[in-house]
Amino acid sequence: MPSVTYSSTRGGQTNLAFRDVVMQGLAHDRGLFVPDRLPTVSTTELESWRSLSYAELAVNVIAKFVGDDQVPLPNLRDIVTRSCAAFRDAQVTPLVHVGGHYVLELFHGPTFAFKDVALQMLGNFFEYFLSTGSNGGRLAVLGATSGDTGSAAIAGLRGKKGITCVILFPNGRVSAIQERQMTTVPDENVHCVAIDGTFDDCQDIVKASFNTPAFRDKVHLGAVNSINWCRVLAQTTYYYWSYLRVTDAHKDIPEVHFSVPTGNFGDVLAGYYAKQMGLPVGKLIVATNENDILHRFFTAGEYHRESIAETISPSMDICVSSNFERYLFHLAGNDASMLSAWMQAFEKTGQLTIQGDLLRQAQADFDSCRGDTSQTLATIETYHQKHQYVLCPHSAVGVYAIHQLSLVSSATVCLATAHEAKFPAAVAQVVEPMPPPPTELAVLRDLPTRRVELPNDLATVQAFVEECVFSRPRKWQAVAKHLAAVTVAVGVAAVALQAMTRRR
Numbered sequence: 001m002p003s004v005t006y007s008s009t010r011g012g013q014t015n016l017a018f019r020d021v022v023m024q025g026l027a028h029d030r031g032l033f034v035p036d037r038l039p040t041v042s043t044t045e046l047e048s049w050r051s052l053s054y055a056e057l058a059v060n061v062i063a064k065f066v067g068d069d070q071v072p073l074p075n076l077r078d079i080v081t082r083s084c085a086a087f088r089d090a091q092v093t094p095l096v097h098v099g100g101h102y103v104l105e106l107f108h109g110p111t112f113a114f115k116d117v118a119l120q121m122l123g124n125f126f127e128y129f130l131s132t133g134s135n136g137g138r139l140a141v142l143g144a145t146s147g148d149t150g151s152a153a154i155a156g157l158r159g160k161k162g163i164t165c166v167i168l169f170p171n172g173r174v175s176a177i178q179e180r181q182m183t184t185v186p187d188e189n190v191h192c193v194a195i196d197g198t199f200d201d202c203q204d205i206v207k208a209s210f211n212t213p214a215f216r217d218k219v220h221l222g223a224v225n226s227i228n229w230c231r232v233l234a235q236t237t238y239y240y241w242s243y244l245r246v247t248d249a250h251k252d253i254p255e256v257h258f259s260v261p262t263g264n265f266g267d268v269l270a271g272y273y274a275k276q277m278g279l280p281v282g283k284l285i286v287a288t289n290e291n292d293i294l295h296r297f298f299t300a301g302e303y304h305r306e307s308i309a310e311t312i313s314p315s316m317d318i319c320v321s322s323n324f325e326r327y328l329f330h331l332a333g334n335d336a337s338m339l340s341a342w343m344q345a346f347e348k349t350g351q352l353t354i355q356g357d358l359l360r361q362a363q364a365d366f367d368s369c370r371g372d373t374s375q376t377l378a379t380i381e382t383y384h385q386k387h388q389y390v391l392c393p394h395s396a397v398g399v400y401a402i403h404q405l406s407l408v409s410s411a412t413v414c415l416a417t418a419h420e421a422k423f424p425a426a427v428a429q430v431v432e433p434m435p436p437p438p439t440e441l442a443v444l445r446d447l448p449t450r451r452v453e454l455p456n457d458l459a460t461v462q463a464f465v466e467e468c469v470f471s472r473p474r475k476w477q478a479v480a481k482h483l484a485a486v487t488v489a490v491g492v493a494a495v496a497l498q499a500m501t502r503r504r
C-alpha cells in the first residue's frame, strides 16, 4: 500500500506527502491537513497485534499511514522505538483498573503529561526529515504555551540537530513547575521567552508569524502545536493499546468506550480516527471544564465562541478548539468548500450553528459532558478516599463524565492526561497529605534557569527568533570576532606593504 496523502480542509493544498505535512504543520490557506483516505484494520489483523509491545503496535498503526516511500520501515521502527524509550513505564501508557473502570495513564513521559506521547515522536520525525534533505536541514519551531505544550515540545526537540526551538509563554501566568520544566533545560537550541501579555497574545504572535511569508520562509518556520498531523497520528496508538488490554482481561467486551478530557480536540480526534479505521470503539466522550464550547456544540449544535474562564484544569482552558476543524470537515462530508464557508462565517461572527441530520450525526459520533471546578474537586476527593488513587484536575473531568453518563464499567477507559504533581495547588485542596512528587519534578526547584523577557510585539519577537536561528552560539561568536579582527589586521598590513612597494 502506498503512503496516505493529505489535503487541506479548505481545499487550497491537495495531495501532499506525510513528510511535507509534518514539516509544514498548518496549510497555507490556514486549513488543517486531513488524510485523503483512511486505512482500515480488520479483526484478524487486530488480533494479530495482541502480543505486540506498545512500540511494535505503534509501528504497525503508523505504518498503515506511512509507507516505505515516506519513511523506510527500519527508520520508522527506530523513530518509534526511541520515542517510546523516553517513557519511564515499560508499557509506555499503562492501563490500571480503578473504581470499576479503567484509567489509561498517559503521563509517564519526560514532562508528566500526555503531550509527550506525540511530541517525542514529532521531534524524532523532524530530525529524520531534516537529516534526509527537508528544508535544507534547518527548522525554527515557534510555539505558544499556557503550560504543558511548551515543556513537552522542548523535551521533544532539545539537542536536535538543525532545530531551533523558541517557546513563548505569558509572563507570570504559567505555574511555577511548568515554567521550571521549560527554563531549566540547558540545551543551546532551546529558548524560553516570557512575553509581557496573555496566552492569547503569545498565540497571536505565533499565528501572525506564520502569516508573514518573508519571515516564515527565511527562518524555515515549523509548528508543534496540536494542529500538526503527526501528533494526532501518534495518539491513535493508545486507543488500540487500550482496546487490546481491556479485551485481554474481558474477552466478552465487544466495544470499548473512551472518556477524554478535552481542550484543543486533538486527543479525542485520534480516538475518532481509530474508530473510523475499524477499531471497536463504543462511545467517545468529549469531557470539558467550564470552557464548554464543545459540550454546547454536541448538545445544541452551537459552536459559539465565548471568553476564556480560568480553571483548575488550565490545559483545557480554550475558547475555540484548534483541531475541531478536522472533525467539522468530516461532518461536512469531506467537502472543502462547505467547510471553508463554515469557517469563514465562524471567523466573522464567532458562531457556527448546525441542526437536523448534521447535529444527529455529530451526536452519534461523540457524547459530551461538562464538569465544573467543584465537581472536579469532588471527584478527586472521592477517588483518593475510596480508591486511594490521585487524579489530576484534567483527568478528573473525564472521570466525572463517565459517572454522569452512567458508563462506569470495565468496558470504559478514562484517559489520564497529566500527573497530579504538576497541579499541586488544586489537588492539595482535597488531598491531604499530598503524595510526595516524583524526584524528576522535585529537583527542578534547585536547577539553574534561563529565560528571556520580551514585550508583546511581533517585530521584536521575530527579530529575536532570527537572532536565535542565524547567530551561532556565543563561544563561536567570540572566535568569529577574533578571526575578523585578525583578517582586518592582515588586510591593513597587506595594503600598507603594497603601498610601500609601489612607492619604491
Ligand SMILES: *Cc1c(COP(=O)(O)O)cnc(C)c1O
Pocket (backbone or CB within 6 Å): 113, 114, 115, 148, 149, 226, 261, 262, 263, 264, 265, 266, 267, 268, 315, 316, 394, 395, 417, 418
Ligand atoms: C493538552 C491537554 C489536554 C487537552 O488535550 P487536547 O488534545 O488539546 O484536547 C488535557 N489535559 C492535559 C493535561 C493536557 O496537557
